[in-house]
Amino acid sequence: MDIRQLKYFMAIADEGQISRAAKRLHMAQPPLSLQLKMLEQELGVQLVERNTKSLRLTGAGLALYQRAEQILGLVSVATKEIREFDAGLRGTLAIGSPPGIGHSLMPQRISAFHAQYPDVRFQWREGNTYRILELLHSHVIEVGIVRLPVDAASYDMIELLTEPWVAVVRKTADVPQPESIALSDLAALPLMMMHRQRGIYCHDMVWDALQSAKLAPDLLCESDNVTALLILVEAGMGAAIVPRSTLGLKAGAALHAMEITGCDLQSSVAMIWLKGQRLSAAAQQFLTLF
DSSP states (O other), X not given: OOHHHHHHHHHHHHHSSHHHHHHHHTSOHHHHHHHHHHHHHHHTSOOEEOSSSSOEEOHHHHHHHHHHHHHHHHHHHHHHHHHHHHSOSOEEEEEEEOTTHHXXXXXXXXXXXXXXXXXXXXXXXXXXXXXXXXXXXTTSOSEEEEESOOOTTXXXXXXXXXXXXXXXXXXXXXXXXXXXXXXXXXHTSEEEEEOOOTTOHHHHHHHHHHHHTTOOOEEEEEESOHHHHHHHHHTTSOEEEEEGGGGGGGTTSSEEEEEEESSOOEEEEEEEEETTOOOOHHHHHHXXXX
């Protein structure tokens, strides 16, 4: 297989249809279908299931997709490094952040950076901390914002801020709402919480606080999509416990945030990159803005 085939395969996987992938790649559908068939024959495995209107990756296809993402990320890094020897600060800078905190920290810095280095383009990927770490290790992005703690032995970092987690309920127009709520009172409400993920302690801290207080919450919904949780709150389904900055994802919504008393729920945020990694000139300059 070659780089071109991997790009074709990833486009097919991303789009879920040969026709949409062909349009994205600016090529005809038959040769793209042939490339997929040739790749499967070369590897001796089925990469996609074709018995539905939209293609779905098999287990082998998912494994190849993850490796292809890593391989193409390394190719991109190598290409940028070589080009920088002769060209000035240009190319594409790949960054990542969780929604919410990324929206509050990234835009003005991207704007300032673009004003100084107009030849640099950006790829801005979003996801929770777990996803940002995946993208870093697969070299799809060079630097990313995450919620701490993460393994300090694996990353260099610039700590940015610490913010509280807050309780969010639907705003009521005719009834005054308190500015704070006790953790014990909060646990009695139907709760929406961030999904716990392996190795990501910032999501566990809420559970730890509840368990330390010997509280058994009425957990209505867990999700790794904080916007989904806020939508449920706005619909009157209960209360959510989220970092304060995520409220920016639903600006103008009928939401009311309250300080949580009886515990110390705070989340620190940092810009990180792989320890020992040679960063591109663009990434090095971008970090100075933090």
